Amino acid sequence: MVLLCCYTVIPNFGISEIKANGHYGLKPRPPVAEPVGSRVSQRGDKNYGSPSLNLMKKYQGFGKIVIMPNQFFTQTLSTQTPSSIFTLSVAPAKVIRGASMLPAAVDAIARSAVPEAIAFLGSRPLIVAGNYTLSLSQQILQPILQGQQLEIAQATYGADCCEASLESLRQAAKAHQADVIIGVGGGKAMDTAKLVAQQLQLPVVTIPTSASTCAAWSALSNVYSEAGAFLYDVALSRCPDLLILDYDLIQTAPQRTLVAGIGDAIAKWYEASVSSGHLQDTLIIAAVQQARVLRDILFQKSAVALQTPGSEVWREVVDATVLLAGVIGGLGGAQCRTVAAHAVHNGLTHISGHGSIHGEKVAYGILVQLRLEEMVQGNQLAETCRQQLLKFYADIGLPQTLGDLGLGNVTLSELQTAAEIALAPNSDIHRLPFKVVSEQLMAAMVSTTAPIENRDGINRVSSRVMSEEVTE
Numbered sequence: 001m002v003l004l005c006c007y008t009v010i011p012n013f014g015i016s017e018i019k020a021n022g023h024y025g026l027k028p029r030p031p032v033a034e035p036v037g038s039r040v041s042q043r044g045d046k047n048y049g050s051p052s053l054n055l056m057k058k059y060q061g062f063g064k065i066v067i068m069p070n071q072f073f074t075q076t077l078s079t080q081t082p083s084s085i086f087t088l089s090v091a092p093a094k095v096i097r098g099a100s101m102l103p104a105a106v107d108a109i110a111r112s113a114v115p116e117a118i119a120f121l122g123s124r125p126l127i128v129a130g131n132y133t134l135s136l137s138q139q140i141l142q143p144i145l146q147g148q149q150l151e152i153a154q155a156t157y158g159a160d161c162c163e164a165s166l167e168s169l170r171q172a173a174k175a176h177q178a179d180v181i182i183g184v185g186g187g188k189a190m191d192t193a194k195l196v197a198q199q200l201q202l203p204v205v206t207i208p209t210s211a212s213t214c215a216a217w218s219a220l221s222n223v224y225s226e227a228g229a230f231l232y233d234v235a236l237s238r239c240p241d242l243l244i245l246d247y248d249l250i251q252t253a254p255q256r257t258l259v260a261g262i263g264d265a266i267a268k269w270y271e272a273s274v275s276s277g278h279l280q281d282t283l284i285i286a287a288v289q290q291a292r293v294l295r296d297i298l299f300q301k302s303a304v305a306l307q308t309p310g311s312e313v314w315r316e317v318v319d320a321t322v323l324l325a326g327v328i329g330g331l332g333g334a335q336c337r338t339v340a341a342h343a344v345h346n347g348l349t350h351i352s353g354h355g356s357i358h359g360e361k362v363a364y365g366i367l368v369q370l371r372l373e374e375m376v377q378g379n380q381l382a383e384t385c386r387q388q389l390l391k392f393y394a395d396i397g398l399p400q401t402l403g404d405l406g407l408g409n410v411t412l413s414e415l416q417t418a419a420e421i422a423l424a425p426n427s428d429i430h431r432l433p434f435k436v437v438s439e440q441l442m443a444a445m446v447s448t449t450a451p452i453e454n455r456d457g458i459n460r461v462s463s464r465v466m467s468e469e470v471t472e
């Protein structure tokens with residue numbers, strides 16, 4: 001049965017925000033109305049060096065800056081004091097989701113005449129996939145595209161979304177005279193396809209084959225070394241032009257990928273509530289609250305979903321990890337993305353943590369972050385959250401310790417390396433509302449399953465959580 005659900009979400013758009021003070025439109029503010037259940041950070045904001053900010057600097061001398069819908073372009077209209085812009089890429093221009101709907105969705109790629117179809121994106125696609133998904137794409141996607149008289153070329157991103165792969169894919173796209181990039185696969189294929197498309201200024205279609213991240217949605221690409229060590233991320237000028245979420249395709253992926261996707265998605269709450277829980281900007285409040293909703297959906301539905309692949313509840317969890325997690329990143333922008341959980345992930349990629357996938361390391365990183373909040377800040381709510389997560393992880397099979405990540409024999413010096421990378425000066429770990437040193441981070445990394453410290457503490461914290469839920 002073909003179930004096709006087609007959305008025109010919020011198109012990629014830019015919000016112009018004019019500030020005379022040269023800030024990012026977000027100034028440190030005292031916490032006012034704490035979102036229910038959030039752990040409030042007192043930190044101010046940082047300039048994260050996104051392309052919008054670089055452009056902002058470039059054009060500052062020209063005065064007022066206007067960002068038009070679907071454009072990443074500035075015009076000078078007046079001679080006001082130096083101003084700043086705030087751009088936001090909220091969502092793909094179109095999301096098509098359903099079961100067994102790839103042919104119908106590809107028709108939407110190829111033709112603009114079909115009802116609900118997007119505008120014509122291209123006729124010479126370059127398919128970017130991993131080694132495994134390349135063969136999947138040959139079996140499933142290519143015959144459909146060829147049936148539409150599209151001229152296809154395909155290439156693998158090789159070892160990782162790394163600079164060498166990006167270069168060779170740019171060459172492949174040019175040689176093919178590609179006019180659209182189609183990313184097929186997991187998070188790394190999505191990130192590579194999006195970045196190549198941006199570099200060549202081509203439209204991009206994302207077709208995730210697993211629910212392991214929200215990369216099919218987001219305007220962000222992570223770049224790694226050829227050995228798989230995290231190097232940096234790139235804020236893209238917009239989200240993909242089309243996201244095709246075919247549940248049948250997602251169901252072909254190992255269950256472990258959805259479990260990892262749950263870990264990556266649930267991190268949105270634990271990170272966004274710390275980095276942005278105190279901010280009063282409307283869209284950031286919305287993003288943080290959506291992160292809480294996402295957490296609750298995952299708490300309620302993950303175990304059942306994993307027991308019943310393909311079921312309605314399973315689809316709801318897939319939507320949560322691929323789509324809703326993307327919405328939160330889109331609404332929140334750079335302020336609302338990551339804190340210590342992803343910083344720990346980044347550190348682990350440098351000590352051969354390749355036996356585990358992104359969301360698994362991030363899930364473990366959440367426990368490390370909560371442990372830091374307990375140890376450094378004496379935060380009892382963090383302690384209770386960690387215990388709650390440990391139970392949830394046990395139920396669905398997310399890793400709780402370094403051993404669970406295949407790093408049980410890690411040496412002290414490797415642990416130190418991971419901690420130092422997580423604590424690099426530009427790391428998001430510094431969005432925590434307290435300073436962390438290497439020794440503290442290493443201690444947190446080896447004590448993620450530590451028992452709660454005293455019963456008295458549990459009782460007090462539990463009643464606080466209950467009262468927060470009651471006042472909600």
Ligand SMILES: [Zn+2]
Pocket residue numbers: 213264342358362
């Ligand atoms: Zn992530």
